[in-house]
Amino acid sequence: MMRSEVVRVRLRPEEREALAGLCGKSRTASEVIRLLFRDQAGLPLPVGPVESDALRGTNEELRRIGINLNQAVRAMNEGRVGYEPHLDAALRNLLEGVFRLRADVDLMLRISRQERRRGGDGV
Known part of the structure; x- marks a missing residue:
């Protein structure tokens, strides 16, 4: 299924920095956020x-x-x-x-x- 929904989130600078740290060089912020969301929502990873x-x-x-x-x-x-x-x-x-x-x-x-x-x- 194609991803069609967009969610905008405002972050504090320290939250954005933490997100960037989770991303590293191999993942986008969207990938990390989807993984974190799926994990917290109990959806399969x-x-x-x-x-x-x-x-x-x-x-x-x-x-x-x-x-x-x-x-x-x-x-x-x-x-x-x-x-x-x-x-x-x-x-x-x-x-x-x-x-x-x-x-x-x-x-x-x-x-x-x-x-x-x-x-x-x-x-």
Whole structure:
């Protein structure tokens, strides 16, 4: 998605100096402000290529865990193992958490790809 919204902010000289220090030579003030905002708002942060590889591996492991949890729930519902309501609820909660975590990792990877395409370093 293209960035279309503009926000103007007034800073004191010491705040502007601190922002410049965070930018260094490799980042623009806009990049730093977006990263700080995303962090404080609890939004996924873009990651670099090395972290992206690790996250893809993590996502694959989460997928496998989800498959196993789903098989356990299915076995209970089909009567292949004894039905335990509390265990069923716990497995479903775990499965939902794994799905949410995978969605967050997918979003982080998508944001990072978009940042790299735009020429940012993804961090």
